[in-house]
Each structure stands twice: as structure tokens, then as C-alpha cells.
Amino acid sequence: MIDRYRWQEVLGLYAGIAVFLFFVLAPFIEGFLVSLKPLAQLFSTPYSFIPKNGSFDAYFTMWQSVPALGMHIFNSFFISSVVTLIVIVIVVPAAYAFARFNFTGAGLMLGGFLAVNMFSGAVLLIPLFRLMRTMGLLNTYWAMIVPGAAFLIPSSIWLLRTYMLRIPRELDEAAWVDGATRLYTLRRVILPLAMPGIVVVAIMTFIGAYAQQFIFALTFNSKTEFMPLPIGLFAFFGKQEVIWNELMAASFVGILPVMIVIVFLQRYLVAGLTAGAVKQ
Amino acid sequence: MTSTRSATLFALALLAPALIYILTIVAYPLVDTILLSFTNASLRADYDFVGWANYQRIFGAGNFTEVIIRTFIWTFFSVSMKMIIGMCGAVLLNAAIPGQALFRILTMPPWIVPMAIGIFMWGWMYNGQFGMISGLLQNFGLIGGPIAFLAYGDTAFWATIVTDVWIGVPMVTIYFLAAMQSIPRDLHEAAWTDGAGRFYRFRRITLPLMVPAIITMSLLSLIATFNSFDIIWILTQGGPSGSTTTMIIDTYKTAMGSRKYGEGAARAVVISLFVTIFCIVYFRAVRRLQQGEAK
Numbered sequence: 144m145i146d147r148y149r150w151q152e153v154l155g156l157y158a159g160i161a162v163f164l165f166f167v168l169a170p171f172i173e174g175f176l177v178s179l180k181p182l183a184q185l186f187s188t189p190y191s192f193i194p195k196n197g198s199f200d201a202y203f204t205m206w207q208s209v210p211a212l213g214m215h216i217f218n219s220f221f222i223s224s225v226v227t228l229i230v231i232v233i234v235v236p237a238a239y240a241f242a243r244f245n246f247t248g249a250g251l252m253l254g255g256f257l258a259v260n261m262f263s264g265a266v267l268l269i270p271l272f273r274l275m276r277t278m279g280l281l282n283t284y285w286a287m288i289v290p291g292a293a294f295l296i297p298s299s300i301w302l303l304r305t306y307m308l309r310i311p312r313e314l315d316e317a318a319w320v321d322g323a324t325r326l327y328t329l330r331r332v333i334l335p336l337a338m339p340g341i342v343v344v345a346i347m348t349f350i351g352a353y354a355q356q357f358i359f360a361l362t363f364n365s366k367t368e369f370m371p372l373p374i375g376l377f378a379f380f381g382k383q384e385v386i387w388n389e390l391m392a393a394s395f396v397g398i399l400p401v402m403i404v405i406v407f408l409q410r411y412l413v414a415g416l417t418a419g420a421v422k423q
Numbered sequence: 424m425t426s427t428r429s430a431t432l433f434a435l436a437l438l439a440p441a442l443i444y445i446l447t448i449v450a451y452p453l454v455d456t457i458l459l460s461f462t463n464a465s466l467r468a469d470y471d472f473v474g475w476a477n478y479q480r481i482f483g484a485g486n487f488t489e490v491i492i493r494t495f496i497w498t499f500f501s502v503s504m505k506m507i508i509g510m511c512g513a514v515l516l517n518a519a520i521p522g523q524a525l526f527r528i529l530t531m532p533p534w535i536v537p538m539a540i541g542i543f544m545w546g547w548m549y550n551g552q553f554g555m556i557s558g559l560l561q562n563f564g565l566i567g568g569p570i571a572f573l574a575y576g577d578t579a580f581w582a583t584i585v586t587d588v589w590i591g592v593p594m595v596t597i598y599f600l601a602a603m604q605s606i607p608r609d610l611h612e613a614a615w616t617d618g619a620g621r622f623y624r625f626r627r628i629t630l631p632l633m634v635p636a637i638i639t640m641s642l643l644s645l646i647a648t649f650n651s652f653d654i655i656w657i658l659t660q661g662g663p664s665g666s667t668t669t670m671i672i673d674t675y676k677t678a679m680g681s682r683k684y685g686e687g688a689a690r691a692v693v694i695s696l697f698v699t700i701f702c703i704v705y706f707r708a709v710r711r712l713q714q715g716e717a718k
Contacts, residue, residue, distance in 0.1 A: 152621075166589065166592075167593065269455075273455065273684075354535065401535055402536075
């Protein structure tokens with residue numbers, strides 16, 4: 144560091160960071176505190192930030208209030224896992240093609256994939272609905288998986304291509320000279336070297352798939368048994384009142400695994416986020 | 424590598440799954456939207472070609488023009504706030520102080536957590552009688568009575584923007600932070616030796632060098648914000664009395680709510696036209712920035 148901070152500056156920085164992080168984390172802090180409060184306390188005035196007689200009761204009672212809750216959490220995982228699998232299988236060869244071969248139309252195709260990224264599923268909802276209906280996929284897992292994967296493929300191709308460009312070409316060429324076929328080179332030379340990049344793409348895809356499960360699930364599926372967590376949570380919205388404490392508890396249980404992923408893999412995430420900043 | 428014919432065929436074979444997938448699930452629906460927008464398609468199985476009728480109807484009533492203007496105002500404020508707060512966050516997280524790594528991790532949850540869940544939490548915070556924002560403001564005596572933020576047009580409009588900003592800020596912050604760190608350190612050192620203060624260096628070195636990052640991020644953010652659906656749908660469903668109805672929400676209501684596929688498709692086409700314009704601007708900007716780098 145060139146110049147040191149004076150203590151007033153350090154204090155100012157911490158104050159700034161505190162305000163910034165409060166904005167970022169307030170909903171989670173409040174959500175967690177709500178999950179600890181008894182329901183009666185939530186609906187009483189004056190408002191109190193800190194729970195009185197806080198307990199983890201909601202984390203136990205929520206499974207009875209919404210019996211399908213466990214299934215919703217499982218569905219979210221299942222859908223994201225299959226989406227990730229599809230994306231990886233499709234993206235790895237495509238990224239390799241873009242990283243290594245100069246063919247006519249490559250630039251145009253890359254641009255096309257980038258443009259796809261700019262369209263949200265919400266705009267294409269009507270034809271997608273028709274397509275899912277024609278293919279007989281409405282009210283199945285596939286109605287959420289198939290379109291979900293489509294909107295994650297383009298950014299993943301860009302991200303992985305960038306990574307593969309960093310692998311020296313001499314390695315492929317050496318394998319060629321030794322008489323390896325193109326497919327063999329891809330499998331035995333490139334794939335192992337690209338593994339860290341593939342892992343980043345897989346993590347980003349999984350998180351993306353998990354985070355974006357709303358509109359397709361809302362529109363293409365009405366069966367409880369296939370509902371992912373974000374839609375399943377609406378079950379806590381009763382006719383009379385919303386069971387807020389259990390809703391928050393269920394939210395936390397549902398996002399806990401993703402939170403763990405952040406803590407352990409944040410290095411990869413920052414790298415991936417900045418390299419592939421093509422989708423918000 | 425050799426660009427022989429067999430190499431091209433191999434590359435195309437590798438690309439085929441991706442191409443087929445995107446053509447089926449994105450390109451075909453896009454074409455279908457355009458075709459549908461000229462029909463009176465609804466829940467009934469059969470429908471007819473109606474020419475420009477849908478477009479005349481949505482622009483004739485004046486209602487949709489209002490929605491377009493609202494969408495742009497909504498997007499403008501959301502994106503500007505994301506950029507400003509993201510920049511402040513990047514400056515703060517770039518400071519070499521203890522806890523830096525932890526603070527960076529703590530920035531990420533809104534980006535990583537399923538959007539809908541974060542929005543539910545905001546829904547509670549905006550609750551007039553028992554929510555945190557109204558509650559705390561009352562406890563500190565800043566407001567006299569409870570404010571149900573989502574119940575009135577003006578407050579609902581801003582409430583949905585704040586939530587959208589909240590979701591977008593982590594991404595912007597991390598991206599700006601990365602851009603900031605790629606600025607060569609000797610520039611700052613040289614300026615420092617010449618006696619330039621911290622603020623001066625930020626204004627004269629950091630900020631100008633971050634212009635490409637700011638342009639890229641604002642355009643990407645613009646497109647994402649323009650397409651924002653979940654936040655408004657969960658918080659207000661476009662209400663109260665249309666005050667948060669953006670183009671996406673309006674399209675969804677027309678198509679999926681009223682099952683007027685043709686009219687909905689016409690709206691979707693208008694959205695797509697705007698997105699296409701943004702894309703062209705984005706590609707141009709990226710190309711110009713790359714050329715700038717090459718020089």
C-alpha cells in the first residue's frame with residue numbers, strides 16, 4: 144500500500160462498509176429474526192427488531208404446515224442439477240469449437256449466443272408455453288428444465304471459451320503430431336486441463352438455475368409434486384394470514400446449501416462472475 | 424490450427440447440440456412471437472391472421488405508451504442507483520483494511536440466493552403494520568403512523584426499484600471491484616509521489632480508467648432491469664392500479680392472465696425491438712472498447 148490510512152479514514156471506511164452491508168444483508172437479518180419470533184409477536188405493535196422468547200420452533204412446525212415443503216426443496220435441487228448436467232454436456236464441445244477452430248460464421252454465431260443472453264424467458268413466454276404444450280411437457284420437470292437450460296447455455300459458452308483460450312494450442316498440436324484423433328485430443332488433453340474452468344461453469348450454472356426458478360415454474364407447471372421451492376413457498380400464504388415465521392424458516396433451510404457454496408467457493412465465483420459478466 | 428474442411432466439419436459437429444438447442448428453445452419462439460403478434464390467437468384452438476390490428480390496439484388506447492414510459496423511468500432509476508451504489512461498494516471493498524475478504528463474501532447473498540426468496544423477505548419488510556421499515560421508522564419517531572409501502576402507487580413504484588437495486592448491486596460491485604484492481608498500481612504511486620490526494624486520484628485516475636467497465640455494466644444492467652419480472656410480480660403484480668406495471672408485467676398479464684396470446688405477442692415484439700436496440704448499442708460499445716484496448 145502506498146499511503147496509509149489515518150485512523151479517521153479507517154473509521155470512515157468501516158462506517159461506510161457497515162452501511163453498505165446493512166443494505167445488502169438487512170432482508171436476511173430481518174428474515175432470520177422473523178423466523179425466530181412466535182407468529183403472535185410478529186403481528187403485534189409496537190414493532191420490535193429483536194425477538195422476545197425467540198426459538199427455533201418455526202423450523203420444526205413448518206414441515207407440518209406445508210407437508211410438501213421437503214419435496215419442493217428436493218425439486219429445486221433436482222431441477223438445478225439436471226439443468227447443470229445438460230448445460231455442461233452441451234457447452235463443453237461448443238466452447239472447444241469456438242476456442243480452437245476458425246471457421247466461417249464463428250464470430251456471427253458467438254455474437255448470436257451473446258444476443259440470446261439478452262432475451263429473458265419472460266419475453267418468449269407465450270411461444271415457449273405453446274412449445275411446451277405441443278411437446279407434452281407442461282406439468283412435468285422438463286417444462287422447467289428445458290427452457291431453464293436454454294437461457295444459461297450462451298453465457299456458459301462464453302465463459303468456458305475464455306477459459307479454454309488460455310490453454311496453450313501447442314498441447315493440442317503435439318497430440319495431433321503423435322497421431323491422436325481430434326476427439327481423442329479433446330477427451331484426453333483438453334478436458335483434463337479445462338476441468339477447473341468446467342467446475343466454475345458448473346457452479347455458476349447451478350446457482351443460476353437455482354436462483355431463476357420462478358417464471359417458468361409459475362407458468363408451465365401447476366402440480367405441487369413438481370413445484371420448486373420459490374413457488375412452493377406460496378403455500379405459506381394462507382387465506383387469512385401469511386405464516387411469515389415459517390415462510391422465513393423455510394427460505395433459510397432452502398438457501399442454506401447455496402450459502403455454503405458461497406463460503407467455500409467464493410474465489411471461483413468472483414473469477415467466474417468477472418470473466419463471464421454477461422448475465423445478471 | 425489447420426482450417427481444412429474436416430476441421431470445420433468437426434467444429435460444426437461439436438457445435439450442433441448447442442445450435443439445435445438454442446434454435447429450438449430461443450430462436451423458434453422468437454419467430455413464433457412475431458407470427459403470433461399478427462393473429463388473434465387465444466385459448467381457442469383456431470385463430471386468424473389479423474394484420475396490424477394488435478399493434479393498432481395496443482398503441483391506440485394510449486395505455487401501452489404509458490406503460491413504455493413507466494418502464495423506462497423505472498429502469499433509469501434502478502440502473503443509476505445500481506451503478507452509484509455498486510461503485511461506492513467497490514471503493515469500500517477495495518480498501519486495504521482488516522476484514523476485507525469477509526466483507527466481499529458478505530456482499531454476495533442477494534445475487535446468489537434464489538431471487539424469489541429475497542423478494543419474499545422484502546415483501547415482509549415493506550409490510551405496513553408489522554414490517555421492519557415502517558416499524559423502525561415509527562420506533563425512531565420519524566413517521567407518525569404505519570406506511571404500507573406496497574399499497575400506494577408512489578411508494579410501491581420506489582419500493583420495487585429499491586428491491587431491484589438490491590438484487591443487482593452485488594454483481595455490479597464485484598465487477599467494478601475487479602475492474603478497479605486491474606488498474607496498474609504504478610499510476611497511483613506516481614500520482615501519490617506528486618502529492619495527489621486520495622479523492623483526486625480516484626477522480627483523475629480510477630474513474631476515467633473504469634469508463635469501459637461502467638459502460639459495459641450499465642448496458643448489461645439496463646437489459647436485465649428492463650426484463651425484470653420476478654420482483655414486481657411477487658411484490659405487487661403490477662399494482663396498485665398499474666403503478667408498477669412495466670412492459671414485461673403488462674405482457675404477462677395480457678398473455679397469461681387474459682389468455683390473449685396475439686395481443687401479448689405484439690407487446691413481446693415491442694419489448695424485443697427495444698432489447699435488440701440495446702444489444703446493438705452494447706455490441707458497438709464492446710467493439711469500440713476492444714479497438715481502444717488494441718491501440
